[in-house]
Amino acid sequence: MNRFYVVLGILAVVLGLMVFVLLRDGGGGGASLAAAGPPPTATDDGFRGYTLGDSAAKVEITEYSDFECPFCARFATIQMPTIREQLINTGKVRWRYREFPIPGHQYGRFAAHAAQCAGEQGKFWEMHDQLFFNHSWAQTGRDPSKLFRTFATAAGLDLTRYDECMKSGRYAARIEFSRQEGLSVLVDGTPTFYVNGKKFTGPSATSDVFKAIADSIIASTPRRR
Amino acid sequence: MIRYRQTIAVLALVGVFVALYLWLHALGIGGPLKCGTGGCDTVQTSRWAVFLGMPVAFYGVVGYVLILVTAIAGLRPAALAQRQWSVLLAALASVGFLFTVYLTYLELFVIHAICRWCVASAVIISAIWAVSLLALRSPATRTDPVA
Secondary structure, eight states: OHHHHHHHHHHHHHHHHHHHHHHHHTTSOOOOHHHHSOOSOOOOOSOOOEEESOTTOSEEEEEEEOTTOHHHHHIIIIIHHHHIIIIITTTSEEEEEEEOOOTTOSSHHHHHHHHHHHHHTTOHHHHHHHHHHTTTHHHHOSOOHHHHHHHHHHTTOOHHHHHHHHHHTTTHHHHHHHHHHHHHTTOOSSSEEEETTEEOOOSOOOHHHHHHHHHHHHHHSOOOO | OHHHHHHHHHHHHHHHHHHHHHHHHHTTOSSSOOOSSTHHHHHHTSGGGEETTEEHHHHHHHHHHHHHHHHHHTTSTTTTTOHHHHHHHHHHHHHHHHHHHHHHHIIIIIIOOOOHHHHHHHHHHHHHHHHHHHHHHSOOOOOSOOO
């Protein structure tokens, strides 16, 4: 009987050490400060957001958005698929996505940086969809760095390059520039839209509303001869 | 009877540390979960990872500690012949098992992701449940001196 308690005690110590090692090692990573923290300066590198659709489209809609914002996620998951199908894929609209991480959002910048790192590999929109369609990460307040690596894998990224990019934080200043440019055009929340440069102030940003606006602009634009 | 309760105690001790690891992680201690796949994070960041305001793993720690303490209490010489300890262990294990069935259902059919640590816990509580049922069926250990 006594021997059993000795074995139980030894097992408890061994298991305790294992948990300690697991927690200490963690698995590496964590949201790197370079990508998640406040950027040192805003830098204009000439980049004005990733786009979808025909560059010759008569209508361009710019969206200022934050990956951690629940309204942006709702728009991306409910309205955007129809917009892509009916407006972007048909050549009526060109869509431009600008980063506008809300300062109060803990991992908004980090998510924006993950999307930029995906964009570096030509997979911005795939990562955009991963971040918005699996949005539970934004509600927990917990470090999503490992989950984002899973998203990166699902988006088809080279993880080694993705990790290096996230560690470097090289797009932090670009993201801050986008945010400041958003402030300069009076972005007052996310998502905020601009249709051919004019701020959209409609009651609700739905695919139907954008379709009506796009059709109206196209109908009033003279055809080229 | 001794073997059954000893087995339950050992399994519960392992369960305590599995649940403790998940709970400490849920509290933000340590880095990402050592998981092998991304399933753990998907499960741990889902809205089902919190139950009645507390991380699910917290209930695991409490449950396993209760089972461990009960099993050790039932191993006292005076308690070995008392059937109520086996009944209590089977009751605790049944609650834990049913909760685990619910969580495993969520993983498989709602969250569509498997967390290996949750699977480890499910295996442990299932084993505890099976052993506790066997203990219920076995006759009580005689500890009184035979004349």
